[in-house]
Amino acid sequence: MVDRNNFTFSELESWLQAQRVTEIECLVPDLTGVARGKILPRQKFTEDRGMRLPEAVVAMGVTGEFPEEGPYYDVISPNDRDMHLRADPTTARLVPWAVDPTAQIIHDCFDRDGELVPFAPRSVLRRVCGLFEAEGWSPVVAPELEFYLVARNSDPDMPLKPPVGRSGRAETSRQAYSIDAVNEFDPLFEDVYEYCEKMELNVDTLIHEVGAGQMEINFFHAAPLGLADEVFFFKRTVREAALRHDMFATFMAKPIAGEPGSAMHVHQSVVNQKTGRNLFSNTDGSPSKEFFWYIGGLQKYIPAAMALFAPYVNSYRRLARHTAAPINIQWGTDNRTVGIRSPLAEPNARRIENRVIGADANPYVALAATLACGYLGIKNQIEPTPECKGDAYLGDFQLPRSLGEALTLLREEKELAAVLGESFVSVYTEIKEIEYAEFMKVISPWEREHLLLHV
Structure with a gap:
C-alpha cells in the first residue's frame, strides 16, 4: 500500500508509470457530491496540470440549475469565469472497473489569484480544518x-x-x-x-x-x-x-x-x-x-x-x-x-x-x-x-x-x-432555494389520491 500522506507529484508520476495508467479522471466534487471534471490522456495530464473549469460547475444544484439573479452572483461572476484546478496527488486512485488502466485524482479549485475557491466543498472543509x-x-x-x-x-x-x-x-x-x-x-x-x-x-x-x-x-x-x-x-x-x-x-x-x-x-x-x-x-x-x-x-x-x-x-x-x-x-x-x-x-x-x-x-x-x-x-x-x-x-x-x-x-x-465562509453559505442557500422551487412544481401521488375528489 502506498503512503499518500506526503505524496509528491514526482512520486505520483512514478506511481502512474508503475500502474501503466493511460487516462486520468480529473475530478472535482460539486455541492451535491457529484464528480465533475474532465478525462485527460496521461500525457496531457503530465504536461499541463493547469486544467480549468467554469467556477459555477461546483455550485449547481442536483437538478443542474443555477439562480438567474440574486446574492449568488455577488459571489460568482455572471461572466462565467474560469477556476484553476490543481491535482491533489494524495488522492490518486485507480479506477478498478475501467477497461484501460485509468486513474482518478481529486482536484482543488483556485481562483485567478491563487486563492481557494471558497464555495467549493473541499475548500470549505480545508478552511474548517x-x-x-x-x-x-x-x-x-x-x-x-x-x-x-x-x-x-x-x-x-x-x-x-x-x-x-x-x-x-x-x-x-x-x-x-x-x-x-x-x-x-x-x-x-x-x-x-x-x-x-x-x-x-x-x-x-x-x-x-x-x-x-x-x-x-x-x-x-x-x-x-x-x-x-x-x-x-x-x-x-x-x-x-x-x-x-x-x-x-x-x-x-x-x-x-x-x-x-x-x-x-x-x-x-x-x-x-x-x-x-x-x-x-x-x-x-x-x-x-x-x-x-x-x-x-x-x-x-x-x-x-x-x-x-x-x-x-x-x-x-x-x-x-x-x-x-x-x-x-x-x-x-x-x-x-x-x-x-x-x-x-x-x-x-x-x-x-x-x-x-x-x-x-x-x-x-x-x-x-x-x-x-x-x-x-x-x-x-x-x-x-x-x-x-x-x-x-x-x-x-x-x-x-x-x-x-x-x-x-x-x-x-x-x-x-x-x-x-459567508460566500459558501450564500451560494449554498441560493442553490437550495432553486432546488426547492423545482420540487414544488411536482404534484405527488399523495396529493392526487387525497385531494383530487375530496377538497
Whole structure:
C-alpha cells in the first residue's frame, strides 16, 4: 500500500508509470457530491496540470440549475469565469472497473489569484480544518455510511423495491445484522471489497442495517479531508458495482416508504498536537470540559446546520419519531435515541457521534459543518444541557421539519457562516432555494389520491 500522506507529484508520476495508467479522471466534487471534471490522456495530464473549469460547475444544484439573479452572483461572476484546478496527488486512485488502466485524482479549485475557491466543498472543509490547526488541534473522524440496494427502476413514478438476491427472492422483512441477508448479495460485495482494496480505501465493517436491502459500511478513523475523499470515492464505487449486478445502490435519505432512512453517522474527537492527548479526556480519564463544550456547540448550531446535514426535501422524511433517526439535539452516553451520542470507550478513544447527518449529505460539507459546530462550542465554552438517560423520542422535536425552515435558520446563524465562509453559505442557500422551487412544481401521488375528489 502506498503512503499518500506526503505524496509528491514526482512520486505520483512514478506511481502512474508503475500502474501503466493511460487516462486520468480529473475530478472535482460539486455541492451535491457529484464528480465533475474532465478525462485527460496521461500525457496531457503530465504536461499541463493547469486544467480549468467554469467556477459555477461546483455550485449547481442536483437538478443542474443555477439562480438567474440574486446574492449568488455577488459571489460568482455572471461572466462565467474560469477556476484553476490543481491535482491533489494524495488522492490518486485507480479506477478498478475501467477497461484501460485509468486513474482518478481529486482536484482543488483556485481562483485567478491563487486563492481557494471558497464555495467549493473541499475548500470549505480545508478552511474548517485550518481553524483547528491554528489552535494546535487535529480533528479525527470516522463515518458510518448507510445505503440501500434496490431493484433497477427506470420509472421515477414507480416506488423503489428491494432487489432479488442469490435465492431468487427479494427481502420482505427487516434483517438487521443478519449475516445470511448480507450473503444474499455476496457477488456484489465481493466486487465492492475488491474495488475498495484496489483503491486502497479505508473501509472497515460491512453490516446489514434495519431496512430491507439496507446496508452500512464503516470507515476507520482518520483525518477529515482524507476520509471525505474516501466517502466520495466509495459512493462512486458501490454505485458502479451495483449496476454491474443489475441493481441500484442509493444514498437517498428515505428511498422506500415504510422503511428506515439512511444516515451518515460521524464519530469525532480532537487530538492535542503537542501532547498527543485526546482533548475530550482529562489525564485522570474523566471527560474534559472541552468534551462538554463540543457537545454544547453541536446542540446550539445543529439546527442551523441542518440544511447542510439534510440537504434535500427528501432528507426530512427520514427524521421522524421512532424510526432509528433522531428528532432532537439531546445527548447521552451509549444512547441511540439521541441526536448526539457518546459511545462507551476508553479515555484515549472518547468521542462524540453526530447521528443527525443523512447519507445524502455531501461528505465534505457535512464533516466541515459538524466540526464547525464543535469548534464553536469549544471556543465559546458552550455548556450542554443535562444528559438524556431515557428515550429521547419521547421529547419534543428540536430540528427543522423542512428544507425551507432549515435554510432560514442557516441564513440567520452568522457565527456558523463566519466559520464555514459567508460566500459558501450564500451560494449554498441560493442553490437550495432553486432546488426547492423545482420540487414544488411536482404534484405527488399523495396529493392526487387525497385531494383530487375530496377538497
